[in-house]
Amino acid sequence: xxxxxxxxxxxxxxxxxxxxxxxxxxxxxxxxxxxxxxxxxxxxxxxxxxxxxxxxxxxxxxxxxxxxxxxxxxxxxxxxxxxxxxxxxxxxxxxxxxxxxxxxxxxxxxxxxxxxxxxxxxxxxx
Amino acid sequence: xxxxxxxxxxxxxxxxxxxxxxxxxxxxxxxxxxxxxxxxxxxxxxxxxxxxxxxxxxxxxxxxxxxxxxxxxxxxxxxxxxxxxxxxxxxxxxxxxxxxxxxxxxxxxxxxxxxxxxxxxxxxxxxxxxxxxxxxxxxxxxxxxxxxxxxxxxxxxxxxxxxxxxxxxxxxxxxxxxxxxxxxxxxxxxxxxxxxxxxxx
Numbered sequence: 001x002x003x004x005x006x007x008x009x010x011x012x013x014x015x016x017x018x019x020x021x022x023x024x025x026x027x028x029x030x031x032x033x034x035x036x037x038x039x040x041x042x043x044x045x046x047x048x049x050x051x052x053x054x055x056x057x058x059x060x061x062x063x064x065x066x067x068x069x070x071x072x073x074x075x076x077x078x079x080x081x082x083x084x085x086x087x088x089x090x091x092x093x094x095x096x097x098x099x100x101x102x103x104x105x106x107x108x109x110x111x112x113x114x115x116x117x118x119x120x121x122x123x124x125x126x
Numbered sequence: 127x128x129x130x131x132x133x134x135x136x137x138x139x140x141x142x143x144x145x146x147x148x149x150x151x152x153x154x155x156x157x158x159x160x161x162x163x164x165x166x167x168x169x170x171x172x173x174x175x176x177x178x179x180x181x182x183x184x185x186x187x188x189x190x191x192x193x194x195x196x197x198x199x200x201x202x203x204x205x206x207x208x209x210x211x212x213x214x215x216x217x218x219x220x221x222x223x224x225x226x227x228x229x230x231x232x233x234x235x236x237x238x239x240x241x242x243x244x245x246x247x248x249x250x251x252x253x254x255x256x257x258x259x260x261x262x263x264x265x266x267x268x269x270x271x272x273x274x275x276x277x278x279x280x281x282x283x284x285x286x287x288x289x290x291x292x293x294x295x296x297x298x299x300x301x302x303x304x305x306x307x308x309x310x311x312x313x314x315x316x317x318x319x320x321x322x323x324x325x326x327x
Contacts, residue, residue, distance in 0.1 A: 010172060010175075010176075011172065031175075031200050031204075033168055033171075033204060033207055033208070065193070065196060065197060065200065067197075067200050067201065067204060068201060068290035068291050068293075068294045069204070069290075071277060071290060072277060072290070075277060075278065098189070098193075100189060100190050101189075101190065101193055102190075103193065103194065103197065103298055104193075106270075110270070110273065110274055110277065113274065114274060114277070114278050126189055
Protein backbone atom coordinates (compact mmCIF):
# COMPACT_ATOMS: atom_id res chain seq x y z
CA UNK A 1 0.00 0.00 0.00
CA UNK A 2 0.98 3.60 -0.58
CA UNK A 3 2.56 5.61 2.19
CA UNK A 4 1.27 9.07 3.10
CA UNK A 5 3.54 12.08 3.21
CA UNK A 6 2.00 15.49 3.89
CA UNK A 7 3.97 18.70 4.38
CA UNK A 8 3.10 20.68 7.47
CA UNK A 9 1.33 24.06 7.34
CA UNK A 10 0.87 26.69 10.09
CA UNK A 11 -2.33 24.87 11.06
CA UNK A 12 -1.71 21.22 10.17
CA UNK A 13 1.10 18.85 11.07
CA UNK A 14 3.72 17.17 8.96
CA UNK A 15 2.56 13.58 8.32
CA UNK A 16 4.68 10.57 7.41
CA UNK A 17 2.77 7.30 7.50
CA UNK A 18 5.27 4.83 6.08
CA UNK A 19 3.83 1.40 5.45
CA UNK A 20 7.15 -0.31 4.66
CA UNK A 21 8.79 0.88 7.84
CA UNK A 22 5.69 0.54 9.99
CA UNK A 23 6.28 4.08 11.21
CA UNK A 24 3.72 6.82 11.74
CA UNK A 25 4.81 10.40 12.38
CA UNK A 26 2.73 13.45 13.30
CA UNK A 27 4.85 16.53 13.81
CA UNK A 28 4.15 20.24 14.22
CA UNK A 29 0.88 22.05 14.88
CA UNK A 30 -2.59 20.68 14.57
CA UNK A 31 -5.04 23.53 14.89
CA UNK A 32 -7.26 23.36 11.79
CA UNK A 33 -10.81 24.67 12.00
CA UNK A 34 -12.02 21.52 10.30
CA UNK A 35 -10.08 18.65 11.81
CA UNK A 36 -12.18 15.86 10.37
CA UNK A 37 -11.38 17.03 6.84
CA UNK A 38 -7.65 16.71 7.61
CA UNK A 39 -7.73 13.50 9.66
CA UNK A 40 -10.31 11.44 7.73
CA UNK A 41 -7.77 10.26 5.08
CA UNK A 42 -5.34 9.31 7.88
CA UNK A 43 -7.97 7.28 9.73
CA UNK A 44 -8.92 5.58 6.43
CA UNK A 45 -5.24 4.82 5.74
CA UNK A 46 -4.87 3.18 9.16
CA UNK A 47 -7.99 1.14 8.46
CA UNK A 48 -6.32 -0.21 5.33
CA UNK A 49 -3.01 -0.67 7.16
CA UNK A 50 -4.86 -2.79 9.74
CA UNK A 51 -5.35 -5.51 7.14
CA UNK A 52 -1.60 -5.88 6.56
CA UNK A 53 0.26 -4.30 9.47
CA UNK A 54 3.99 -4.65 10.04
CA UNK A 55 4.93 -6.88 13.01
CA UNK A 56 5.95 -3.71 14.82
CA UNK A 57 4.39 -0.27 14.37
CA UNK A 58 5.87 2.82 15.97
CA UNK A 59 3.87 6.04 16.15
CA UNK A 60 5.75 9.25 16.96
CA UNK A 61 3.57 12.14 18.09
CA UNK A 62 5.65 15.31 18.13
CA UNK A 63 3.01 17.97 18.34
CA UNK A 64 3.78 21.46 19.50
CA UNK A 65 0.13 22.47 19.73
CA UNK A 66 -3.18 20.80 19.02
CA UNK A 67 -6.70 22.15 19.34
CA UNK A 68 -9.61 20.36 20.96
CA UNK A 69 -11.14 19.49 17.61
CA UNK A 70 -7.91 17.66 16.68
CA UNK A 71 -7.92 15.88 20.02
CA UNK A 72 -10.94 13.78 19.04
CA UNK A 73 -9.34 12.91 15.71
CA UNK A 74 -6.12 11.87 17.44
CA UNK A 75 -8.19 9.58 19.62
CA UNK A 76 -9.69 8.03 16.46
CA UNK A 77 -6.16 7.30 15.19
CA UNK A 78 -5.11 5.80 18.52
CA UNK A 79 -8.21 3.61 18.58
CA UNK A 80 -7.14 2.10 15.26
CA UNK A 81 -3.73 1.40 16.79
CA UNK A 82 -5.46 -0.21 19.75
CA UNK A 83 -7.25 -2.57 17.33
CA UNK A 84 -3.88 -3.40 15.80
CA UNK A 85 -2.44 -4.08 19.22
CA UNK A 86 -5.44 -6.19 20.27
CA UNK A 87 -4.91 -8.19 17.08
CA UNK A 88 -1.53 -9.32 18.40
CA UNK A 89 0.71 -6.79 16.63
CA UNK A 90 3.29 -4.80 18.47
CA UNK A 91 2.39 -1.12 18.63
CA UNK A 92 4.04 1.66 20.56
CA UNK A 93 3.11 5.33 20.77
CA UNK A 94 5.95 7.75 21.54
CA UNK A 95 4.49 10.97 22.95
CA UNK A 96 6.97 13.84 22.80
CA UNK A 97 6.62 16.94 24.95
CA UNK A 98 8.89 19.90 25.49
CA UNK A 99 10.55 20.37 28.81
CA UNK A 100 8.17 22.17 31.22
CA UNK A 101 5.18 21.67 28.94
CA UNK A 102 3.01 20.04 31.59
CA UNK A 103 -0.13 20.56 29.52
CA UNK A 104 1.27 18.47 26.66
CA UNK A 105 2.47 15.76 29.06
CA UNK A 106 -0.94 15.69 30.71
CA UNK A 107 -2.64 15.44 27.31
CA UNK A 108 -0.51 12.39 26.55
CA UNK A 109 -1.41 10.86 29.89
CA UNK A 110 -5.11 11.40 29.14
CA UNK A 111 -4.77 9.30 25.98
CA UNK A 112 -2.65 6.75 27.79
CA UNK A 113 -5.46 6.20 30.30
CA UNK A 114 -8.07 5.73 27.55
CA UNK A 115 -6.13 3.71 24.97
CA UNK A 116 -4.82 0.24 25.65
CA UNK A 117 -1.51 0.63 23.81
CA UNK A 118 1.92 1.20 25.42
CA UNK A 119 2.76 4.91 25.53
CA UNK A 120 6.24 6.23 26.08
CA UNK A 121 6.48 9.82 27.33
CA UNK A 122 9.59 11.48 25.93
CA UNK A 123 10.76 14.84 27.19
CA UNK A 124 12.70 16.96 24.72
CA UNK A 125 14.80 20.08 25.24
CA UNK A 126 13.34 23.25 23.78
CA UNK B 127 -4.45 68.62 23.37
CA UNK B 128 -7.34 70.82 24.39
CA UNK B 129 -9.48 69.92 21.47
CA UNK B 130 -8.89 66.22 21.44
CA UNK B 131 -12.57 65.72 21.99
CA UNK B 132 -13.31 67.04 18.54
CA UNK B 133 -15.60 64.68 16.76
CA UNK B 134 -13.47 62.86 14.26
CA UNK B 135 -15.91 60.48 12.74
CA UNK B 136 -19.51 61.61 12.56
CA UNK B 137 -21.89 58.76 13.11
CA UNK B 138 -24.69 57.94 10.71
CA UNK B 139 -27.32 60.00 12.50
CA UNK B 140 -24.94 62.88 13.02
CA UNK B 141 -25.83 63.41 16.70
CA UNK B 142 -22.95 61.67 18.35
CA UNK B 143 -19.52 60.74 17.24
CA UNK B 144 -16.89 58.25 17.99
CA UNK B 145 -13.80 59.78 19.43
CA UNK B 146 -10.90 57.80 18.17
CA UNK B 147 -8.39 59.34 20.55
CA UNK B 148 -10.62 58.44 23.46
CA UNK B 149 -10.73 54.85 22.22
CA UNK B 150 -6.96 54.86 21.68
CA UNK B 151 -6.38 56.23 25.17
CA UNK B 152 -8.60 53.61 26.81
CA UNK B 153 -6.88 50.83 24.90
CA UNK B 154 -3.52 52.19 25.96
CA UNK B 155 -4.58 52.31 29.62
CA UNK B 156 -5.89 48.76 29.41
CA UNK B 157 -2.66 47.57 27.78
CA UNK B 158 -4.49 46.19 24.79
CA UNK B 159 -2.17 44.21 22.51
CA UNK B 160 -4.71 43.53 19.79
CA UNK B 161 -8.41 44.04 19.34
CA UNK B 162 -10.77 43.25 16.53
CA UNK B 163 -14.43 43.61 15.68
CA UNK B 164 -15.90 42.01 12.62
CA UNK B 165 -16.24 38.72 10.78
CA UNK B 166 -14.07 35.97 12.20
CA UNK B 167 -12.55 34.12 9.27
CA UNK B 168 -9.95 31.39 9.03
CA UNK B 169 -7.40 33.83 7.56
CA UNK B 170 -8.06 36.35 10.32
CA UNK B 171 -7.42 33.73 13.00
CA UNK B 172 -4.14 32.76 11.33
CA UNK B 173 -3.05 36.42 11.32
CA UNK B 174 -4.04 37.04 14.94
CA UNK B 175 -2.17 33.93 16.08
CA UNK B 176 0.94 35.01 14.18
CA UNK B 177 0.83 38.53 15.57
CA UNK B 178 0.39 37.38 19.16
CA UNK B 179 3.06 34.72 18.83
CA UNK B 180 5.57 37.25 17.48
CA UNK B 181 4.60 39.73 20.15
CA UNK B 182 5.17 37.21 22.96
CA UNK B 183 8.44 36.23 21.32
CA UNK B 184 9.66 39.84 21.26
CA UNK B 185 8.60 40.29 24.89
CA UNK B 186 10.63 37.23 25.86
CA UNK B 187 7.72 35.56 27.60
CA UNK B 188 8.43 32.23 29.30
CA UNK B 189 7.86 29.27 26.96
CA UNK B 190 5.30 27.82 29.32
CA UNK B 191 3.21 31.02 29.33
CA UNK B 192 3.55 31.39 25.56
CA UNK B 193 2.21 27.90 25.00
CA UNK B 194 -0.70 28.37 27.38
CA UNK B 195 -1.70 31.70 25.85
CA UNK B 196 -1.45 30.28 22.33
CA UNK B 197 -3.53 27.23 23.19
CA UNK B 198 -6.24 29.21 24.95
CA UNK B 199 -6.26 31.79 22.16
CA UNK B 200 -6.83 29.08 19.55
CA UNK B 201 -9.81 27.73 21.49
CA UNK B 202 -11.30 31.20 22.08
CA UNK B 203 -11.00 32.18 18.42
CA UNK B 204 -12.31 28.87 17.14
CA UNK B 205 -15.26 29.11 19.53
CA UNK B 206 -16.11 32.42 17.87
CA UNK B 207 -15.62 30.93 14.43
CA UNK B 208 -17.79 27.87 15.00
CA UNK B 209 -20.49 29.03 17.38
CA UNK B 210 -21.38 32.51 16.34
CA UNK B 211 -25.10 33.00 15.76
CA UNK B 212 -26.07 35.36 12.99
CA UNK B 213 -28.42 38.14 13.87
CA UNK B 214 -30.24 40.52 11.58
CA UNK B 215 -28.09 43.58 11.16
CA UNK B 216 -28.49 46.08 13.98
CA UNK B 217 -26.94 48.95 12.15
CA UNK B 218 -29.63 49.14 9.52
CA UNK B 219 -27.37 47.91 6.77
CA UNK B 220 -28.49 45.04 4.61
CA UNK B 221 -27.71 41.45 5.42
CA UNK B 222 -26.97 39.51 8.54
CA UNK B 223 -24.54 40.59 11.17
CA UNK B 224 -22.26 37.77 12.24
CA UNK B 225 -19.49 39.80 13.64
CA UNK B 226 -17.84 39.25 16.97
CA UNK B 227 -15.44 41.16 19.16
CA UNK B 228 -12.09 39.97 20.39
CA UNK B 229 -9.46 41.62 22.55
CA UNK B 230 -6.20 40.52 24.12
CA UNK B 231 -4.36 42.63 26.65
CA UNK B 232 -1.67 42.37 29.30
CA UNK B 233 -3.05 41.75 32.78
CA UNK B 234 -1.65 42.89 36.09
CA UNK B 235 -0.24 39.47 37.00
CA UNK B 236 2.22 39.41 34.10
CA UNK B 237 -0.20 37.30 32.14
CA UNK B 238 -2.69 37.92 29.36
CA UNK B 239 -6.37 38.70 29.42
CA UNK B 240 -8.46 37.45 26.50
CA UNK B 241 -11.99 38.80 26.03
CA UNK B 242 -14.48 37.72 23.40
CA UNK B 243 -18.07 38.69 22.65
CA UNK B 244 -20.61 37.26 20.25
CA UNK B 245 -24.33 36.95 19.64
CA UNK B 246 -26.15 33.87 20.80
CA UNK B 247 -29.74 32.83 20.21
CA UNK B 248 -31.69 32.95 23.45
CA UNK B 249 -33.05 29.49 22.59
CA UNK B 250 -29.50 28.10 22.84
CA UNK B 251 -28.53 30.12 25.88
CA UNK B 252 -30.02 27.79 28.51
CA UNK B 253 -28.15 24.62 27.62
CA UNK B 254 -24.94 26.53 26.95
CA UNK B 255 -25.11 28.31 30.29
CA UNK B 256 -25.76 25.00 32.08
CA UNK B 257 -22.62 23.62 30.50
CA UNK B 258 -20.57 26.60 31.68
CA UNK B 259 -22.04 26.34 35.18
CA UNK B 260 -21.15 22.67 35.32
CA UNK B 261 -17.56 23.38 34.26
CA UNK B 262 -17.27 26.10 36.90
CA UNK B 263 -18.57 23.77 39.61
CA UNK B 264 -15.74 21.27 39.08
CA UNK B 265 -12.31 21.04 40.66
CA UNK B 266 -9.27 20.29 38.52
CA UNK B 267 -9.33 16.50 38.98
CA UNK B 268 -13.05 16.47 38.10
CA UNK B 269 -12.40 18.63 35.04
CA UNK B 270 -9.80 16.13 33.87
CA UNK B 271 -12.38 13.34 34.18
CA UNK B 272 -15.03 15.38 32.35
CA UNK B 273 -12.54 16.15 29.58
CA UNK B 274 -11.72 12.49 29.11
CA UNK B 275 -15.40 11.52 29.21
CA UNK B 276 -16.32 14.06 26.50
CA UNK B 277 -13.19 13.21 24.48
CA UNK B 278 -14.10 9.54 24.50
CA UNK B 279 -17.79 10.07 23.71
CA UNK B 280 -19.09 9.74 20.18
CA UNK B 281 -20.70 13.16 20.19
CA UNK B 282 -19.00 15.58 17.88
CA UNK B 283 -19.85 18.27 15.40
CA UNK B 284 -19.36 17.73 11.69
CA UNK B 285 -16.05 19.56 11.82
CA UNK B 286 -14.61 17.57 14.67
CA UNK B 287 -15.25 19.71 17.72
CA UNK B 288 -17.28 18.18 20.42
CA UNK B 289 -17.75 20.59 23.25
CA UNK B 290 -14.22 20.26 24.60
CA UNK B 291 -13.16 23.86 24.06
CA UNK B 292 -14.51 25.42 27.26
CA UNK B 293 -13.39 22.46 29.39
CA UNK B 294 -9.92 22.75 27.91
CA UNK B 295 -9.77 26.50 28.60
CA UNK B 296 -10.81 25.93 32.23
CA UNK B 297 -8.22 23.16 32.62
CA UNK B 298 -5.34 25.04 31.04
CA UNK B 299 -5.94 28.29 32.92
CA UNK B 300 -6.81 26.61 36.23
CA UNK B 301 -9.49 29.28 36.68
CA UNK B 302 -13.26 29.54 36.62
CA UNK B 303 -14.74 30.78 33.36
CA UNK B 304 -15.78 34.40 33.71
CA UNK B 305 -18.77 35.02 31.46
CA UNK B 306 -21.96 37.04 31.08
CA UNK B 307 -25.05 37.13 28.91
CA UNK B 308 -26.55 40.49 28.02
CA UNK B 309 -30.14 40.05 26.80
CA UNK B 310 -30.77 42.12 23.66
CA UNK B 311 -34.31 41.11 22.79
CA UNK B 312 -36.53 38.01 22.89
CA UNK B 313 -34.41 36.28 20.33
CA UNK B 314 -30.79 37.21 21.02
CA UNK B 315 -28.32 37.75 23.81
CA UNK B 316 -24.75 38.90 23.68
CA UNK B 317 -22.34 36.44 25.25
CA UNK B 318 -19.07 37.68 26.66
CA UNK B 319 -16.17 35.69 28.04
CA UNK B 320 -13.05 36.85 29.83
CA UNK B 321 -10.12 34.52 30.33
CA UNK B 322 -6.92 35.25 32.20
CA UNK B 323 -3.89 33.17 31.34
CA UNK B 324 -1.03 33.29 33.80
CA UNK B 325 2.15 31.40 34.39
CA UNK B 326 0.92 29.68 37.53
CA UNK B 327 -1.65 26.99 37.46
